[in-house]
Amino acid sequence: EVQLVESGGGLVQAGGSLRLSCAASGFPFSNYWMSWVRQAPGKGLEWVANIRQNGGESERYYVDSVKGRFTISRDNGKNSLFLQMNSLRVEDTATYYCARKGDGRVDHWGQGVVVTVSS
C-alpha cells in the first residue's frame, strides 16, 4: 500500500525557516516524480514544487511565489522527500501535502501537515 506521511510542520515567525519531510513507502520511490502542494485556510489548491526522479538542480520546479525561498529535495536511498522553507511569510500559512505523480496525474497524497507563519 502506498503511504506518504508528512512531518515537520508547526508555528514559526515571519522570516523564519521550517523543513518539511515526507516519508514514502509501498512503492519504488526513486521511480516517481514527487510534489509539494499547499492549501491556505479556506482557499484552493496551489502547486508549490515538483522534483523529477533523480532530483538534480535542473529537475526541480517551483511556483514563482516561493522561488529563491523554498527548496525541494529528495533522498532516494531513504525514500524521503523534503521541502526546506526559508524567509517564511504570513501568506505561506497552509496545509502542505506531499504527493506522488503516477501516470500523468498525481495519484497519491499524504494527509498533510500544517504550517502557520505568524507576524
Next chain:
Amino acid sequence: DIVMTQSPDSLAVSLGERATINCKSSRSIFYSSNNKNYLAWFKQKPGQPPQVLIYWASIRESGVPDRFNGSGSGTDFTLTIDNLQAEDVAIYYCQQYYESLFTFGPGTKVEIK
C-alpha cells in the same frame, strides 16, 4: 505558466440530477505526439486531501464510480457527474500537468439543492 479557470464557482443540483463543471486552460494542453490531453480532475472534501477522479482528460481512476465522466480537448474540458449523490458534495478542481510545474483551477463547489 498555464492558467486554469473553472465555471461556475459553485452549483446546487438536486439528488439524482446531473452536475456539469467546465474548465479552461490558457493554452492548449493537448500533446499531439501521444494524442493526450494533460488534464486531471480532483474531488476534495473538507479536512481531506484531494482525490483524483479523472486523468488524461477522460480516463476514470480505478475505483471511481462511472457517474463521473471527463471530456474535452485542447483548452476546454468538462467534468460531468450523473445521478448526483449526497457523497458527491465537495469542491472539484481541474489541474494541468502539461508543463513541469502543474497548476490547478480555482475549484467549483457542488452542493445539493
